[in-house]
Structures are given as C-alpha cells and as structure tokens.
Amino acid sequence: MSITLVLLIPVLILLFIWIGSLWLVRGEDLAAYDHPLDPAGAETIASQGGISVEHGHAVTEIAAMGAQVGGMSRKQMLQLTRDFMEEVPSGKTFSCEFVPTQVNGRPAEWVLAPGIDPARRVLYIHGGAFIAGSPNSHRTITSRFSEIANAAVLAIDYRLMPEHARREGIEDCKKAYRWVLENGPTGPAEPARLFMGGDSAGGNLSLVLAAWIRDEGLRLPDAVIAMSPLTDSTYSGASIRNNLETDVMLGPLFGGLVKIPRAVLSWIYFIENKVRPSHPEVSPVFGDLGGLPPTLLQVSEAEMLLDDSRRYVNKARGAGSPVFLQSWGGLLHVWQIFYPEVPEARAAWEHIGAFLQKAEQGIS
Numbered sequence: 001m002s003i004t005l006v007l008l009i010p011v012l013i014l015l016f017i018w019i020g021s022l023w024l025v026r027g028e029d030l031a032a033y034d035h036p037l038d039p040a041g042a043e044t045i046a047s048q049g050g051i052s053v054e055h056g057h058a059v060t061e062i063a064a065m066g067a068q069v070g071g072m073s074r075k076q077m078l079q080l081t082r083d084f085m086e087e088v089p090s091g092k093t094f095s096c097e098f099v100p101t102q103v104n105g106r107p108a109e110w111v112l113a114p115g116i117d118p119a120r121r122v123l124y125i126h127g128g129a130f131i132a133g134s135p136n137s138h139r140t141i142t143s144r145f146s147e148i149a150n151a152a153v154l155a156i157d158y159r160l161m162p163e164h165a166r167r168e169g170i171e172d173c174k175k176a177y178r179w180v181l182e183n184g185p186t187g188p189a190e191p192a193r194l195f196m197g198g199d200s201a202g203g204n205l206s207l208v209l210a211a212w213i214r215d216e217g218l219r220l221p222d223a224v225i226a227m228s229p230l231t232d233s234t235y236s237g238a239s240i241r242n243n244l245e246t247d248v249m250l251g252p253l254f255g256g257l258v259k260i261p262r263a264v265l266s267w268i269y270f271i272e273n274k275v276r277p278s279h280p281e282v283s284p285v286f287g288d289l290g291g292l293p294p295t296l297l298q299v300s301e302a303e304m305l306l307d308d309s310r311r312y313v314n315k316a317r318g319a320g321s322p323v324f325l326q327s328w329g330g331l332l333h334v335w336q337i338f339y340p341e342v343p344e345a346r347a348a349w350e351h352i353g354a355f356l357q358k359a360e361q362g363i364s
Contacts, residue, residue, distance in 0.1 A: 030236055030285060033311040033318075041317045042325045044301075045347070051330050052343045058332060059248050066252030078131055078162075081253065085128055085137040088337060096143040098135075099185060103156060104175045109135045110185040111153040113146035118184050119192035120151035125173055125209075127200030127227075127334060129253070130161045141199065144339050145225075148353035149195055152185045158205075166273040170281065173205050174212060181219060195356060196221040199334045200305075203229025207284040207295075207312070214291050223359035224295040225352055228305055228334045229312070231285040233269065233277040235262070237307025246302040249333040254304070285312045290319035294359040297324070298348055300331035326351055 047055075065084050069077055099110040112118075124142050126133040135142070135155035146153045158172035177196070182188055198206035203226035210224050240258055244251050257265065269277045280287030285308065295316070299309040309325055316323035328335070331344055336352075339345040 028286065030232060030311050033285075033314040034238075034307070035314060037310060037314060037325060038317050041313060041323065042327070045326055045328050045351070047328065047331075047344050047347075054342045055331065055335065055338070055344050058335070058338045058342055062248050062332060066248065069252045077253065081129070082132040085132050086134065088137055089139040092140065094139060094143050096139075096146055098139065101154075101185075103154070103179045104172075106159070106172050106176070107135075107157040108176065109155050109157075111135075111139070111142040111146045111155060112185060113143065113150075116146055116150050116152055117192070118152050118186050119189065120149060121180055121184060121191040121193070122146070122149055122151045122153040122195045122197060123173075123177055123180050123221075124153050124155045125158070125196075125198035125202035125205045126155065127198065127202040128160070130166060130169060130201045132160065133202075138199070138202075138337065140337050140339050144336075144349050145197060145352075148349055149193075149356055151193065151195065154180050162272070166275065166282065170205065170208065173209055177209055177213065178218070193360065194219065194221050195223050195225070197225035197227070198229070199227035199336065201230060203227055203297075204231065204282075204284065207231060208281060210292050210295065211280065211284060211287050211289070220293040222293065223356055224293055225355070226295065226297045226309075227336050227348075228299050228303060229297060229308060230305055231283065231308040231312040233283040234266065235277075237305075237311065239306040239308075240304050243302060243304045243306060246330075247304045247333060250304045258304075285315060288319070289316040289321055289323070292316060292319075292321035292323060294355075295321070295323040296326065296352065296355045298326045298328075298336070298351070300333060300335065301327050301329045302331060303333045305333070324355070 068080060095114055097112040099112065101108050101110055122145055124145060126138040134157055138155065142153045142155045156173060156176040158169040160169065196206050206224055206226050207229055213220055235258060244255050244258065266277055275282055277283060278286050297309045297313055299306055313323050313325040328344060335342060336345050336348045339349060
C-alpha cells in the first residue's frame with residue numbers, strides 16, 4: 001500500500017464522519033431562538049432571601065453522589081444513578097395511596113391524594129436520563145401533583161435504556177396516554193380533566209407526546225408541565241457547555257460527553273438510539289410547535305438544559321402556542337423533587353398549581 005493511500009484513508013474516514021454528522025443533526029438553526037424571551041411568556045423567580053439552607057443541603061447530597069463518579073465504568077455509573085434515584089423517597093411519609101396497575105403490559109401505579117376527584121387525571125412521565133427512574137423514585141413529585149391538581153396521577157414505568165431502545169420507551173408513553181384517555185383508578189371511564197407532566201427525560205417525553213397527540217387528533221391535555229426538560233438531543237445550546245460547572249447534578253454525570261466533538265457525539269447518539277438526534281421524536285424543539293396545549297416549562301438558570309427550555313418556549317410562542325417559561329436562579333436540575341423540605345420546591349409547586357387553575361379557566 002502506497003504512503004499516499006495510507007495517509008488518505010484516515011482523511012476519508014474523518015470526512016465521512018463529518019459529512020455524516022451534518023446529516024444526523026440536520027434541521028433548522030436553533031440559534032434563531034436565542035433572542036430575548038417574550039415578557040408575556042416568561043417569568044424569572046427569585047428565592048426569597050436568597051438560596052435556602054435546605055436547598056444547600058440538597059446540593060451537598062447531590063455533590064457527594066457526583067464525587068463518586070470519577071473513574072467509574074459506564075456500567076457502574078448506571079447502577080449508581082439507578083440506586084440513588086430509588087432512594088430519593090426513602091424515609092418520607094406520604095398521605096397518598098399508591099395503587100399498582102398494568103398499562104398494556106407495563107407496570108404503573110396510580111397515585112391518589114386523599115379526597116381527589118378520580119375523573120381528573122394526570123399522566124406523569126418520570127425523568128432519569130432515559131436510563132433510570134421509576135414510579136417509586138418520583139413519588140415526591142407524583143404525590144404533590146395529585147394534591148395540587150386534585151387528580152389521580154398515573155405514573156408509567158416505561159422501558160429504559162440501555163436494556164431497551166429509546167423508541168420502545170416512547171411507545172410505552174404513547175400507549176399510556178391512549179390508555180389514560182379511557183381508564184381511571186376506578187375502572188374504564190373518560191377523564192373530565194386531563195393533565196400531563198414530566199421532568200428532565202420525562203419532560204422531553206411529555207413534549208414529544210404533546211406534538212404526537214395533536215398530530216394523531218387525540219384529545220389534547222388541558223395543560224402540560226415540563227420540569228427542566230431536554231428538548232434538543234443535538235446538544236447545541238450554549239448552556240450545555242457554559243453551565244457545566246454550575247450544574248451540580250448533570251455536570252458530573254454527562255460532562256465527559258459534551259467534551260466529545262459534536263460530529264463524533266452525533267454518531268454515538270445515532271448508533272445507540274437508531275434515530276437522528278435532530279429528529280422531533282427525540283428533539284421536540286425541531287418539530288412543529290403550533291397548536292399545542294397550555295404548557296409550562298420550569299428551569300434553573302444554573303443548569304445545562306437552560307437553553308433547551310428558552311429555545312423551545314421562543315419557538316412555540318412564535319408558532320402561536322400558549323407555552324410559558326418560569327426560571328429560577330442558581331437551583332438544582334429538577335429541584336421540584338425535593339418537596340417538601342426545600343422552600344424553592346414548595347414555591348415551584350405553588351406556581352404549577354396556579355398555572356393549572358389558569359389553564360382550566362382558559363386564561364393564557
């Protein structure tokens with residue numbers, strides 16, 4: 001083999017990777033949605049008296065978990081993440097009843113606060129980076145959601161990666177939505193009110209479902225709540241890298257990934273997920289955001305996914321959808337899960353409750 005050919009082969013390989021990556025992330029330039037937020041659709045909320053001591057305790061707990069990540073294999077990190085999340089509700093007392101059920105063969109549970117109206121329902125999709133989490137891990141969220149919505153919450157245990165493909169988890173959530181349209185905690189019945197929510201990966205799935213529900217011509221949710229959602233799986237937002245050091249939760253877990261060149265990262269994503277990272281099925285911000293139900297996104301200005309929310313809200317509002325953003329300074333990714341101990345979590349839930357009431361009254 002000639003020296004010229006030996007030198008040419010790696011060049012051709014790199015060229016193939018680069019050209020292929022352009023196809024994988026093909027889509028509109030999301031930087032077009034980095035303009036200032038519409039004041040009518042955005043609210044910055046400051047913690048009274050600064051960040052609370054209780055939030056500081058949560059940060060310490062998360063940082064201790066992140067400190068264990070260094071030097072771990074991918075398998076070890078997966079198990080650490082899953083174990084940590086399942087311990088979140090440990091030692092907490094709940095007034096809600098948790099009723100196991102089955103949704104098209106998948107485990108799920110009804111979360112029922114005392115005195116709720118079973119005709120009012122919520123489909124809740126848990127977070128966990130698509131690799132962790134369960135109805136159990138998110139009981140602090142689902143129990144509070146049941147209380148403020150006066151509704152029965154259906155928490156679906158969708159299939160997780162890497163044991164299952166990303167699209168299998170999406171399909172589980174789609175089937176769960178169809179199911180909750182026809183079934184309540186007391187048996188088959190249509191809902192009088194129906195809400196949908198999710199956090200992080202679950203926020204992504206909720207926003208993906210909202211567009212799918214519209215396109216399928218199904219009954220739209222009366223409102224959607226997305227907490228710190230991933231909306232762009234191409235990871236193009238500046239906050240992904242700029243907030244790497246301030247995001248105490250996601251930084252240690254995924255900081256190594258964002259340091260990989262985007263051309264290589266897009267190929268890794270495609271190989272693992274069998275879908276282009278810019279496809280609206282995994283990146284809802286790339287899809288049609290017109291005709292959506294009232295939707296509230298909550299995000300911390302310190303987290304890596306800040307731009308995911310900003311861009312989604314700007315694009316959706318530009319398309320005429322009643323989508324709103326509430327941002328907090330300096331808080332953890334999905335701080336709402338630390339209810340009721342953390343004051344900022346209590347405040348976030350009060351804002352969610354107010355949004356649901358306005359959505360029911362048709363106020364935008």
